[in-house]
Amino acid sequence: MVLVWLLAVPLLGAAAVLAVPNRSAKAWAATGGLVELALFVLLWVSARHGVNWPWIAAWGIRFQLGADGLSLLMLGLTAVVFAAVLISSDAGAGRVYYFWLLLLEFASIGLFSALDLFLFYIFWEVLLIPVFFLLTGWGGEGGRSAAMRWLVMNLVGSLFMLVGIIAVGVLHSQLTGHLTFGIAQLAGTAWAPAVAPLLFLAFFLAFAIKAPLWPLHGWMPEAYGRAPAPVTALLSGVLSKAGIYGFLRVMVPLFLPELRAYQTPLLILAAAGLVAGGLLALRQQDMKMVAAYGSLSHMGMMALGVFSLTRAGVLGATFYMVAHGLMVGGLFLVLGLLENRAGTRAIAAMKGLNRSAPRLAAYFLFFVLGSLGLPGLPGFAGEYMIIQGLVAHDVVIAVIAGAVLVLAAWYMLRAFQATMQGPVGNVAIPDLLARQVAWLLPLAAVVTVLGVWPSTLTLPAAPSLYHAIHLLAAKG
Amino acid sequence: MNPLLWPEYSVLLGVLACLAAVMALGTKRSAEYPVSIVALVASAVFTVHGWSGHQSPVALYGQTVIIDNFSVAVDGLVILAAAASILLGWNERRSGTDFPALVLLAALGMMVLGAANSFLVLFLGIELLSLPLYILAASPGTSASGEAGLKYLLLGAFSSGILLFGLALLYGGSGTMIFTAIGPAHTIAPLVAAGSALTLVGLIFKLGVVPFHMWVPDVYEGSSMPVAHFMAFGTKVGAAAILMRFLFFGFYLSPGVWGPLIGYLGVLTMIVGNLMALPQNDLKRLLAYSGIGNAGYLLIGLASHNVTGAEAMLFYLLPYGFAVMGAFAVVTMVAGERSSISVKDLAGLSSRSPALSAFFVVAMLSLAGIPLTGGFVGKFYLLQAALFANQPGLAVGLVLATLVGMGAYLRPLLASFGHPAQSLEPIVWPWGGALVLAVATLGTIGLGVYPAPIVQIVSHSANFFWLH
Helix, strand or coil: CHHHHHHHHHHHHHHHHHHCCHHHHHHHHHHHHHHHHHHHHHHHHCCCCCEEEEEEHHHCEEEEECCCHHHHHHHHHHHHHHHHHHHHCCHHHCHHHHHHHHHHHHHHHHHHHECEHHHHHHHHHHCHHHHHHHHHHHCCCCHHHHHHHHHHHHHHHHHHHHHHHHHHHHHHHHHHCCCCCEHHHHCCCCCCCCCHHHHHHHHHHHHHHHCCCCCCCCCHHHHHHHCCHHHHHHHHHHHHHHHHHHHHHHHHHHHHHHHHHCHHHHHHHHHHHHHHHHHHHHHCCEHHHHHHHHHHHHHHHHHHHHHHCCHHHHHHHHHHHHHHHHHHHHHHHHHHHHHHHHCCCEHHHCCCCCCCCHHHHHHHHHHHHHHCCCCCCHHHHHHHHHHHHHHHHCHHHHHHHHHHHHHHHHHHHHHHHHHHCCCCCCCCCCCCCHHHHHHHHHHHHHHHHHHHCCHHHHHHHHHHHHHHHHHHHHHC | CCHHHHHHHHHHHHHHHHHHHHHHHHHHCCCHHHHHHHHHHHHHHHHHHHCCCCCCCEEECCCCEEECHHHHHHHHHHHHHHHHHHHHHHCCCCCCCCHHHHHHHHHHHHHHHHHECEHHHHHHHHHHHHHHHHHHHHCCCCHHHHHHHHHHHHHHHHHHHHHHHHHHHHHHHHCCCEHHHCCHHHCCCHHHHHHHHHHHHHHHHHHCCCCCCCHHHHHHHHCCHHHHHHHHHHHHHHHHHHHHHHHHHHCCCCHHHHHHHHHHHHHHHHHHHHHHHCCCCEHHHHHHHHHHHHHHHHHHHHHHCCHHHHHHHHHHHHHHHHHHHHHHHHHHHHHCCCCCCEHHHHCCHHHHCHHHHHHHHHHHHHHHCCCCCHHHHHHHHHHHHHHHCCCHHHHHHHHHHHHHHHHHHHHHHHHHHCCCCCCCCCCCCCHHHHHHHHHHHHHHHHHHHCCHHHHHHHHHHCCCHHHC
């Protein structure tokens, strides 16, 4: 039942912020985010029972939520990043802004715990709406076109996935005689060779667009660039993980033989994205875009881990999802604070800011080092496991992945050095306020703990992931 | 008097009572609206009373009329559409004293269509539905409405002629008036083939299917809001019901002949309807093209030719109806004294009236098919039908049309969040419109979150087991 509350609290919070006056909306929303965090801790220490209620009996659809290792990690990431975003958001943003944020949290929590494809799809698509309105309402000049692009590209993917979801349900019912959309029930079904590639493509496209994986990232630059910093932090920190999570939650159980059959092209695609993202990040003159393309590159890294279909690779990808979500979320939030102070995002316009704002520069450096994979911070552990998984399968790809780590250090440190270090320029900015340190410090502490002691997460996550790969490998 | 027909009798008595009220009280407009609502409530009570999940069909009047769970479900939908139209028209000064009686009469025609099992009853229902609507379309008395009424009358009469010609050929070819008596032996006869083709043309004209859709936007544009709403919701129910009766009861043995035709027309209709909705500025025209697109979705249920398809088609009418109710209620309130408004007039709705704008969001998202609204569940049902029928082409067509439709529905939504060109007066909430809006929104979200009870009802109403 804790899980149900975890889902219900953001929804109740969303309703509550609509009912309170604008000036207290933020207090309510931030409280909601903290309650959610507390509930997550309660879920972690409790027995983590899911629910499985009848819902639309005629179609074999059940209201089924669960918190196995994989879901638990993603729920934690959601709770932490949303709490940070709700606390750090602008108090003057108004209640509608907080309404959409909380609705987004509701959809994310639902997505990361749904175990029925119908339910999964509902949250998958509901997710699009708050982001759409956040981009149109708070995205400034080009927000509207960014929102349209976000919606149209993601809908192309998700609508074909809808056909795919119904098709797997229908095909499964023609094989077994009963209609169901439960992932566990559908797992391991041998699809007819004629339709299997089409089904695979229907799901793959939706997940790859949402992540996004290169070259399906057309919506990303505009959306990341236009969205206010807290929303960008959510897009890259939490929502991008929905795509990778979809590969693990849906595609591994349903399409493991197909994943194995197409493994080499998939690995090449992911590696190409890893390299392309890194090279694109190197060329950006706008700090937010450096982080955005860096994030695109890291999505390729996670995809590599998943497509390696090895224990280490899949576990590494899962761990890296959480690590990357926390670090890139923190990075975008810090960049937002920097942009507010400096009034620009252009790298060339800032110089030597660590003199006027040493604390901000310190947090910036922390998240930059985390993103480039410094040992001791969690990105390193994730990358290490992914590369370990890759070596077992394909050494060439593993070497490419390792080489790109150098690229990451290059583009990340370039942005940091040019803006923070060197002689003091003519722009000086105020340093972080105490209330900003108050949420940045715990976030950095969580990141450090995960970096030093990754098994906090890998131990609970491993059994369900291994189970998914091995049980099905035996079957298929 | 047959007790099973009390829903219909109530509406008929309501028509007479409305006319009597107008005759006795003149233009003071005090009684006919309440009387019509009372008649519809009575009809609804009889409908609910008459519905039972397992009751077997009853054939009346020499099998020309069948009262079964399907006809009862159609009655329910028609009552909802008529009640919503009358409530929307209640506070509208322009709709005259004859409005409730004419709406009830057209509703009676739709109910007759839901129970028809013979060519004669089919034609009776179509004419009973159409004649009051010809008058209603022209009733605002402006030049636009006169044009709309005339256009509707001429094209409608033409389609009725084609329909009648087709029915005559069918009778000549099959020797029977009764749908269920058209045997398999006759289905290949040229006379029957020609007759059924002409009949189908007449019927899909009423549904507003491409290429017989040209009248829809013009007629909606010229009509008043409540009348346009009634055409968008009620007429679709009646036309969909008679198409199911005609094809699933009369020609279920030859789906190979009409199935592909209906399938192609359906895909064409949904894509053309949604594409044409994209550039529309007048909201009534936008909703008209949206209605055309939705007529295309409904045809998927027919083309699938399985039980799921029949269920999905009947089900889809309800979320579609709720969304149309919500959209028209909002548009009516924003329009106020004007007879029509454009997308630009919605600008600033979110600051003028946040509640109204929220209701508008729900209606539009349901039309667009976003989850947690009834529109999504309806499309999920139709997709299941298409895939159970092994017709992935229909499913892909629906998905592509939905994608186009998303653009069409988002444009007014985005406008409602934009800034108004000039300052605007606050919106007046007429109680009739507010009631319609409340029911529509609750229904839309209710169907989206927990559709199981309605799915249950539909599976008892459209369980045409011989389609398996």
